[in-house]
Amino acid sequence: MGKFDVVIVGAGPAGSVAAYALARRGERVALLDRARFPRPKLCGGLLTWKSMQLLRSVLGLDQEFLLQSGVINYQSDRFSIYGPKHLLASGELSFPFHFTDRNRFDALLLECAGRAGAHIFEETRAAVCDPDKGWVTTTDGQVFKARYVIGADGVNSAIRAAFPEGRIDHARWKHFLAPAIEISLPPDRFPRSVHCPELHIGMLKAGYGWVFPNKDRVILGICGLRRNISNFSNLFRNYLEYLNIEKADEIRFKGYPLPYGNYLEQPWCGRVLLAGDAGGLVEPLFGEGIFFAMASGLYAGEAVAEALKNNGKPSLFYCQRLQSQILSEIKASDRFRWLLFRGVNFMGDKALGMFVKAASRRLGDMVHGKRSYCWTFKKHWDFL
Template sequence: MSDFDIIVIGAGPAGSAAATWAAKHGARVALVDKAAFPRNKLCGGLFTERSRNYYREIFGQNFDLSKSVTRHDIAFWHAGAELAVLRDIPPLHLTMRLDLDNTLFRHAIDAGAVDFSGHPIAQISDNAVTFKDGNTLSAPILIGTDGVNSIVAKHLFGAAFYTETIGFGLEIEVPKATQNPTKNQLRIDFGALTWGYGWSFPKQQCTTVGVGGMRAPNPDIKAQMRHYIDTLGLDPDAIKFKGHHLPFGDFRKTPGRANIVLAGDAAGLVDPITGEGIAFAMKSGQIAAQAALDALAAGAPETTLTRHKIGLRDMHKNLRIARTLRRIIFAPRWQETFTETFRRSETVRAMYMRLLAGDLEYPQLARAVVARLPRYVVNAFRR
């Protein structure tokens, strides 16, 4: 039995941020993950300027871009046709999660968190975790940052996610040598899935290609992925792809119970329009850690969830607005109207780009959408 102040379960961006923040402020932190680092994870790897700002705030240093690809242009497509190419945009940084997650994990260990990576968990109680090798860690507070299939969420709620509202994605890594460099755009394809999109993100050694969207209205995502790969000029039969669930805009309104809280994908904190989750993961990990620190200082670990919910108010507000706006962007009945508006309107494209880059918050976007909504509805009915 080993005693800590906080056990962080899951060492991705949310967990490493939580462990770093708590350890830097004097807490005894155990950082647990079933995988040994470095380890890979399916993800587009988009690292925005918002992510860089959070990174600097949490880890106390600038993000090293030497292993990333930075782009100032992006192409948007729909139904095999190019809608627009935006240039001179705020920088978008494309990272490999193998490198990114390992960097964040090392920051947490350097800050003083104790490394329990490579230790799969057999059982969780309200103040302890027991590994499959029989060893146990205990702490008054647990922070679950173990992704969409969170075992902490299963312990709390009986299931890691809501099956009727979860998203799903398929992804491949295409070797750089197999692609035509003149066609290797950073691109997003609206409608590659129903209630979703496709993406092609160039990296230093490969290109990450995938599709993601709501699971329920896409019964054959593999066929849609093959079609998307084919539209990019790749051989869909020569590439094996992997899939994973996406907490695509269905966040947990109550992310925990008393002394156990969730952050990152485990709490459903993924942007339902852009699909970006790294920035929210790091920030929510920091918020969870601060809630834990404050609860410990007050001698009341059972108040951690209440404090965490207060810290997440702005993030939850943004996600609620985004979930509403998603109906305008991704709903099949509005798709043609939205894409035509996107093609014609420089203002709409600029707002979407600022949103993707982390330079625009959803309340600002909502006000702009409301102002344009009457014209948008008229155009939709005309179509």
């Protein structure tokens, strides 16, 4: 296999945005994915304001285009939060949540990377990586040699697995890895119409359930830390019953792990940078990962481009932007979630309902990224 400046493993949002950022600067980029696109991806597909801003300002994909092309199939500027027995709070947002089908969304981002000049290798699975040499060997024996590698191969990253012993706290990683289970139903199988995203709290000590609207389906799921829960499938079945879904026991469902507070503070090693789920870079309250994958992919790509130009260390450039833009938000959200989860367990869900009602606009802006998870101060994103 030829030599590249950079090999990127994984063409989800993190990998495709990293490839786009590098290819548009003229770097020789190989983007590998084990799947052929469009490929299925279990995800609620909720996009916040900051995601929409990044798509527009970095990739030139504006809201109008995404809506017209059907990549975004629903939007709602309202939300509802339910406790175990009743509605706790509902309100209006300053900007709508947008919903996408990940099959189409990820295929579009990959197309952007290809158009920018990235060399795309589908059905190419990375097996081993040498972080010191910058080599990636695939399961069929091809060796991709590059000056740098970006590991964007998701939560079960093969690239992260190549980091030497002691580089990652595996116990912490496992402890904060949350099971997430999700299904999508035709709207007539759901007992009522759903027009806005709903959160359902109280079933889990550290987690929640969701019901998301879409053009032609309803998406429902749960995610949370294991704690004392031995069987998440049973919990999900109880959730379906609580939602009054008929014939719940006949529904087949899938689960997938979500990094839920196990972000890596230093997601790099040798010539490798990790982006997105591979580095655990997911917001730990609601599990928002699409934005953090795209943003960390962008920063990893730009850090490598900078290093290639100036012969510097990409981890230094990556570290600066990761700390100031992403990890600061993830850490503040982590603190905030414990405040909320413990608050609910201590004071009951009604108190949470009152709190959300009183500050709904501000909290909505915080989730959207107009305000920071740190004391809801105004947030400035450096890609805008």
